[in-house]
Amino acid sequence: MSYIEQLGVISNNNSFKDEEGTRMQLVQLKKAGVDGIMVDVWWGIIESKGPKQYDWKAYRQLFKVVKEYGLKIQAIMSFHKCGGNVGDIVNIPLPQWVLDIGKSNPDIFYTNRAGTRNIEYLSLGVDNEPIFEGRTAIQIYSDFMKSFRENMLDFLEDGIIIDIEVGTGPAGELRYPSYQQNQGWIFPGIGEFQCYDKYMEEDFKKAAKEASYPDWELPSNAGQYNDTPEETEFFKKNGTYKTKQGIFFLTWYSNKLILHGDQILEEANKAFRGCTLKLAIKVAELTAGYYNLDERDGYRPIARMLTRHNAILNFTCLEMKNTEQSAEAYCGPQQLVQQVLSAAWKEKIKVAGENALPRYDSTAYNQILLNARPNGVNQIGEHALKMFGFTYLRVSDDLLEKRNFNLFKKFVKKMHANQEYCQYPEKYGNSIEPLAQSRPRVLIDNLLDATTPTEPYPFDKETDMSVDDGSFLAFIIGKLKSLMHSLNIQ
Numbered sequence: 001m002s003y004i005e006q007l008g009v010i011s012n013n014n015s016f017k018d019e020e021g022t023r024m025q026l027v028q029l030k031k032a033g034v035d036g037i038m039v040d041v042w043w044g045i046i047e048s049k050g051p052k053q054y055d056w057k058a059y060r061q062l063f064k065v066v067k068e069y070g071l072k073i074q075a076i077m078s079f080h081k082c083g084g085n086v087g088d089i090v091n092i093p094l095p096q097w098v099l100d101i102g103k104s105n106p107d108i109f110y111t112n113r114a115g116t117r118n119i120e121y122l123s124l125g126v127d128n129e130p131i132f133e134g135r136t137a138i139q140i141y142s143d144f145m146k147s148f149r150e151n152m153l154d155f156l157e158d159g160i161i162i163d164i165e166v167g168t169g170p171a172g173e174l175r176y177p178s179y180q181q182n183q184g185w186i187f188p189g190i191g192e193f194q195c196y197d198k199y200m201e202e203d204f205k206k207a208a209k210e211a212s213y214p215d216w217e218l219p220s221n222a223g224q225y226n227d228t229p230e231e232t233e234f235f236k237k238n239g240t241y242k243t244k245q246g247i248f249f250l251t252w253y254s255n256k257l258i259l260h261g262d263q264i265l266e267e268a269n270k271a272f273r274g275c276t277l278k279l280a281i282k283v284a285e286l287t288a289g290y291y292n293l294d295e296r297d298g299y300r301p302i303a304r305m306l307t308r309h310n311a312i313l314n315f316t317c318l319e320m321k322n323t324e325q326s327a328e329a330y331c332g333p334q335q336l337v338q339q340v341l342s343a344a345w346k347e348k349i350k351v352a353g354e355n356a357l358p359r360y361d362s363t364a365y366n367q368i369l370l371n372a373r374p375n376g377v378n379q380i381g382e383h384a385l386k387m388f389g390f391t392y393l394r395v396s397d398d399l400l401e402k403r404n405f406n407l408f409k410k411f412v413k414k415m416h417a418n419q420e421y422c423q424y425p426e427k428y429g430n431s432i433e434p435l436a437q438s439r440p441r442v443l444i445d446n447l448l449d450a451t452t453p454t455e456p457y458p459f460d461k462e463t464d465m466s467v468d469d470g471s472f473l474a475f476i477i478g479k480l481k482s483l484m485h486s487l488n489i490q
């Protein structure tokens with residue numbers, strides 16, 4: 001299934017501002033063969049007037065229009081702020097009444113070592129603190145999702161909303177805000193831990209005491225956003241991260257994130273139980289609170305946590321190739337994608353994906369197609385390794401420009417393995433069942449058993465569904481664009 005994401009369709013004052021323009025885009029997207037659109041449902045817009053004062057009118061108008069075009073909807077429960085991340089073209093803060101609580105109690109926000117607050121998403125430290133006019137953060141998320149279900153019931157019953165992307169952190173991803181551009185971070189700086197609000201600090205102290213290390217504190221030697229690992233005591237070769245104290249901290253930090261995702265998914269399951277849809281969470285790449293080393297798989301425990309909710313793991317960076325990254329970044333997006341997808345498939349959950357950055361060239365499309373079916377199209381039955389869906393970020397004037405859009409259309413067709421559209425999703429293992437109750441919670445020790453590294457599944461070198469097929473000229477243009485991209489020539 002192929003989807004495309006739209007950012008900024010509903011404005012800050014909760015109106016569907018450009019219905020005509022959206023209709024024109026939807027006509028084009030439908031012609032391109034996409035199955036549906038992904039759209040943020042912003043907490044900051046819907047509950048802006050005050051606690052539990054939800055206003056769904058504008059979203060209902062939007063969904064009605066989307067339905068007219070026979071497109072499906074992936075709805076993101078966006079409990080985060082928009083603005084400040086790469087590609088953010090709109091600024092949508094958290095509800096004012098929440099920001100007001102933050103003025104008298106700034107510890108509700110993620111905080112770095114220097115004490116800088118991040119007002120993008122509530123710290124997971126307040127997940128179970130009843131400090132929001134008597135509600136906890138988790139109760140707020142839960143009430144929001146229940147209200148969404150009540151108010152969108154017709155779209156849910158008609159099978160228009162088929163996927164709920166449950167927001168679990170900044171940018172809607174299960175991560176800490178460890179690499180904030182608006183705090184000065186530049187790629188590929190190491191980022192910073194974000195656990196220095198009083199709630200996280202208290203939690204850590206409690207955990208350390210229970211483990212019989214009451215003197216242990218949160219790290220003070222992990223450097224700053226743009227350091228390299230070697231410049232810090234914590235991350236340098238054989239640094240603190242290798243010590244008993246470092247291991248304890250990293251385990252606590254990454255476990256908190258998994259348990260945060262688990263708890264919100266449990267609420268999402270209660271809210272949407274019985275609806276014919278999939279739940280999903282977006283998982284980001286390294287530095288975001290995943291404790292992932294050569295000798296420790298930080299992703300598979302997340303995948304294992306998702307199994308009890310039968311939720312989809314939605315991973316990013318599918319378009320990236322190692323050769324496009326500068327040498328000093330020491331990053332291998334291809335291996336990372338292979339590791340994460342393999343981990344999820346080994347846990348027998350479904351995987352979906354997104355591109356991290358906007359790309360319009362055939363190299364990027366071919367890389368996505370390779371990851372979507374790492375061993376190619378199986379002509380005689382269901383594919384062994386196959387992603388459940390892919391969402392392209394995002395609709396823009398650049399994408400709709402003629403040459404870019406022609407290639408995009410080809411890409412969508414290749415995602416559909418040259419079929420016109422997914423008429424029989426069940427035939428391709430893509431059927432969607434009514435959401436069953438989450439299974440009982442898995443003990444953290446069982447989740448952590450999944451940290452033992454295993455070999456990832458082998459991926460082919462090239463996709464068998466290349467968008468360059470049949471056109472030598474297109475192939476040459478694609479290669480040139482890719483070269484320009486790696487040389488950073490616009």
Ligand SMILES: OC[C@H]1O[C@H](O[C@H]2[C@H](O)[C@@H](O)[C@@H](O[C@H]3[C@H](O)[C@@H](O)[C@@H](O[C@H]4[C@H](O)[C@@H](O)[C@@H](O[C@H]5[C@H](O)[C@@H](O)[C@@H](O[C@H]6[C@H](O)[C@@H](O)[C@@H](O[C@H]7[C@H](O)[C@@H](O)[C@@H](O)O[C@@H]7CO)O[C@@H]6CO)O[C@@H]5CO)O[C@@H]4CO)O[C@@H]3CO)O[C@@H]2CO)[C@H](O)[C@@H](O)[C@@H]1O
Nearest residue numbers: 082085086087171172187285316356357358359360485488
């Ligand atoms: O509506 C849904 C949500 O939408 C928004 O969130 C999404 C966001 O828009 C997406 O970008 C995505 O963001 C996440 C992402 O999933 C995370 O993985 C992470 O991204 C980091 C990424 O993984 C890292 O690799 C790194 O990226 C750097 C990259 O590796 C470097 O190569 C370099 O890229 C340069 C590039 O080299 C250069 O050539 C040029 O490329 C442009 C090209 O020239 C041009 O022709 C055209 O094709 O566009 C190309 C790309 O723009 O510029 C590139 C950019 O400078 O630097 C990269 C760093 O800038 O760091 C990434 C972090 O920045 O974190 C992202 C979030 O921060 O997924 C989000 C969730 O769906 C909204 O924010 C949400 O509120 C919405 O809910």
